[in-house]
Amino acid sequence: MKPVLLIAVNFVREQRWAILVLLLWVLVLAFLGLATGAGQQREDLLFVFKQVALYVVAFSVFFGSSAIFNDRRSRRILSVLSKSVGRRQYLSGLVLGISMACGIYGFALGLTGSWTLGEAGFPASQVWFLMLCLVVACTLAGSVALMFSTFMNPFFAAGATAAAMALPAMIGYTTRSPTWEYVIPVYQLAATVLRSSFDSPGTPVWSPILWAIAETVAIWLLSVRIFSYVDIAVSVE
Amino acid sequence: MDFVLQFENICKEYRSFWSRRHFRALDNFNLQVEKGEIFGFLGPNGAGKTTAIHLAMGFMRPSSGSGRLLGERFGHSGTRRRVGFLPENVALYPRRAETLVRFYGALNGMKGTQLDRRAGQVLEMVGLQDDCKRNVSRFSRGMLQRVGLAQALMNDPELLILDEPTSALDPLARVTVRELLLAARAAGKTIFLSSHLLSEVEMVCDRVAVLHRGKLVRLGKTTELLQVGERAEIAARGIDARSFPGAVAEDGRVRFYVPAREQRAAMERVWSLGGEIISVNPERRSLEEIFLEVTADSGAHRAEHMS
Numbered sequence: 001m002k003p004v005l006l007i008a009v010n011f012v013r014e015q016r017w018a019i020l021v022l023l024l025w026v027l028v029l030a031f032l033g034l035a036t037g038a039g040q041q042r043e044d045l046l047f048v049f050k051q052v053a054l055y056v057v058a059f060s061v062f063f064g065s066s067a068i069f070n071d072r073r074s075r076r077i078l079s080v081l082s083k084s085v086g087r088r089q090y091l092s093g094l095v096l097g098i099s100m101a102c103g104i105y106g107f108a109l110g111l112t113g114s115w116t117l118g119e120a121g122f123p124a125s126q127v128w129f130l131m132l133c134l135v136v137a138c139t140l141a142g143s144v145a146l147m148f149s150t151f152m153n154p155f156f157a158a159g160a161t162a163a164a165m166a167l168p169a170m171i172g173y174t175t176r177s178p179t180w181e182y183v184i185p186v187y188q189l190a191a192t193v194l195r196s197s198f199d200s201p202g203t204p205v206w207s208p209i210l211w212a213i214a215e216t217v218a219i220w221l222l223s224v225r226i227f228s229y230v231d232i233a234v235s236v237e
Numbered sequence: 238m239d240f241v242l243q244f245e246n247i248c249k250e251y252r253s254f255w256s257r258r259h260f261r262a263l264d265n266f267n268l269q270v271e272k273g274e275i276f277g278f279l280g281p282n283g284a285g286k287t288t289a290i291h292l293a294m295g296f297m298r299p300s301s302g303s304g305r306l307l308g309e310r311f312g313h314s315g316t317r318r319r320v321g322f323l324p325e326n327v328a329l330y331p332r333r334a335e336t337l338v339r340f341y342g343a344l345n346g347m348k349g350t351q352l353d354r355r356a357g358q359v360l361e362m363v364g365l366q367d368d369c370k371r372n373v374s375r376f377s378r379g380m381l382q383r384v385g386l387a388q389a390l391m392n393d394p395e396l397l398i399l400d401e402p403t404s405a406l407d408p409l410a411r412v413t414v415r416e417l418l419l420a421a422r423a424a425g426k427t428i429f430l431s432s433h434l435l436s437e438v439e440m441v442c443d444r445v446a447v448l449h450r451g452k453l454v455r456l457g458k459t460t461e462l463l464q465v466g467e468r469a470e471i472a473a474r475g476i477d478a479r480s481f482p483g484a485v486a487e488d489g490r491v492r493f494y495v496p497a498r499e500q501r502a503a504m505e506r507v508w509s510l511g512g513e514i515i516s517v518n519p520e521r522r523s524l525e526e527i528f529l530e531v532t533a534d535s536g537a538h539r540a541e542h543m544s
Contacts, residue, residue: 002343002346002348003343003344003346006340006343006344007344010330010340014330074328075324075326075328076328076329076330078294078296078322078324078328079322079324079327079328079329079341079385079388080344081294081295081296082294082317082320082322082324082389083317083318083341083344083345083392084314084315084316084317084318084344084345084346085314085317085344086314087314089314229298231291231296231297231298232296232297233287233291233296233297
């Protein structure tokens with residue numbers, strides 16, 4: 001477990017500037033929200049909150065699709081995998097790292113959302129539930145991107161991830177069959193955030209979260225299987 | 238026999254994803270490295286040395302054949318805890334040298350005071366004790382190579398696999414590394430050393446293998462490979478060069494070769510002529526000569542590839 005944690009912390013550290021910029025963005029918006037009067041423009045405030053919340057899903061895809069590529073291109077992966085670290089542990093570390101990076105963002109957004117939206121009358125407990133949905137969605141999206149990046153370059157991996165997340169949702173929407181949304185429930189989790197409002201903050205529904213966690217584990221297992229066949233020392237250029 | 242590293246009929250082919258071209262980096266490669274030796278692994282660029290090392294470390298899978306590292310199949314992560322590896326191009330995360338070697342030690346399961354103490358020790362061994370608080374991103378290539386060596390030594394490995402460990406080092410640092418390798422051998426460790434610095438290899442290696450175009454073309458004890466035959470070189474002064482057939486005079490010395498069985502008689506003849514013996518050595522070739530001989534067609538081969 002320790003190598004997994006070390007790789008995860010190392011990943012977060014490598015991405016620290018991207019995370020800091022995201023955190024700064026959240027803080028600036030929160031202060032703007034408070035300064036402009038949260039109670040009077042509460043619908044605008046909720047709209048900005050949702051928008052900022054969904055950015056991190058896109059970031060998790062970027063984190064996931066580029067993590068292995070960056071380590072292989074710089075050849076730093078050789079020093080890590082020359083230790084008693086299996087490829088399974090390496091991938092687990094990256095998934096945990098993506099989760100931690102998005103968790104930090106989710107925590108900051110939850111904290112600032114509780115102040116600003118709380119001032120406007122939005123229940124704080126619902127803010128934290130939405131953040132949980134968001135972090136789980138990010139972990140799943142990051143895992144899918146990581147899985148694709150084990151055999152694709154980051155650009156194609158990000159595109160494939162976007163398609164894998166969007167297609168089932170689109171099919172579900174056109175066929176009016178909600179079952180499709182469970183194929184990769186990132187959209188469903190994101191929609192929980194998007195659909196929340198002051199009038200109906202909603203009651204926490206746990207099934208998409210549990211389903212997303214189960215899928216993350218399944219995709220991680222698939223990634224491990226694929227990655228075990230990859231020649232990591234071969235140039236990725 | 239105790240083998241710490243074994244390659245058994247290994248072939249490795251690189252295939253292009255888009256085209257049907259493929260390149261065979263290793264061709265039915267067999268090699269055994271014994272416990273407690275310093276093994277020199279030589280070959281021209283593109284011979285397949287790094288591929289062989291990467292297969293042993295489990296970074297890639299062989300196209301066919303198999304191999305064992307410390308008794309376990311290649312790719313067994315637990316075994317790597319007992320191995321130290323220095324890659325050809327050292328690439329490290331931008332951290333302080335001390336933090337970095339601690340990170341790599343921790344990845345190998347080290348912790349607590351053992352980790353702290355060993356980090357200090359290895360940085361001192363490679364001469365970086367004064368720079369341990371500096372970020373490695375500001376290090377020169379030679380210093381990076383020394384940090385790379387430090388991280389490879391962190392777990393006090395049974396087997397050290399070093400890919401060009403001294404290529405970026407200054408002469409003083411090379412001597413330090415050479416002493417480190419000899420000390421490691423004395424402590425019972427095995428060292429698998431890939432290098433282009435043939436003089437270094439000649440000085441420290443017990444056995445040498447030469448790889449060429451993915452095939453093993455020469456393998457043997459260094460002393461035996463360097464020994465040419467049953468002749469001795471005698472250097473003397475105070476005699477006429479014409480006294481011995483084939484003798485060469487230079488800088489007031491006369492050098493000539495005699496069959497080993499006639500060595501004593503030749504020496505007595507020098508003395509009887511009023512001369513003085515300076516040295517008597519068995520005839521030897523340098524590793525460079527052997528290397529050039531067995532890889533003689535590589536230049537032509539490279540030109541063929543480029544055209």
